[in-house]
Amino acid sequence: MKKFSYVCLGIAVSTSFCLNAAISTEALTVKHALINGKKCTATWSAESSKTGEVTEILAVREFDGKTQYQVFHSQDYPKMWTWDFRLNKIKCN
Structure with missing residues (x-):
């Protein structure tokens, strides 16, 4: 079961924009890693x-x-x- 969170993006210094979206905690972790300059990879699943x-x-x-x-x-x-179910073994470093 995937957990979901709200995604908030900082805009300017004191403003934030929040998407009322269901995004998995794994995806949120990947999003933060990409923002921080990390490289993320994944393996294509059997659905691909x-x-x-x-x-x-x-x-x-x-x-x-x-x-x-x-x-x-x-x-x-x-x-x-691509949809998240087409990827697995996501890693960021």
Whole structure:
């Protein structure tokens, strides 16, 4: 079971913008790691045609009430959004 949180992004010095979105705590952790300059990777799950291959996570968002990751897919599609269930073994360092 995934836990969900609100996502708040700092805008300017004293203002914040909060999305009323269901984003998993794992995705929130990845989002913070990316903001702090860390590199995040994941392995494509069995739900993908690229099963077992490692990809870089470029961004995280909530879309239609679910978590999506922007990842590198291929030379033809260097940036694409994919649902969280298509990725596993997410690591940031």
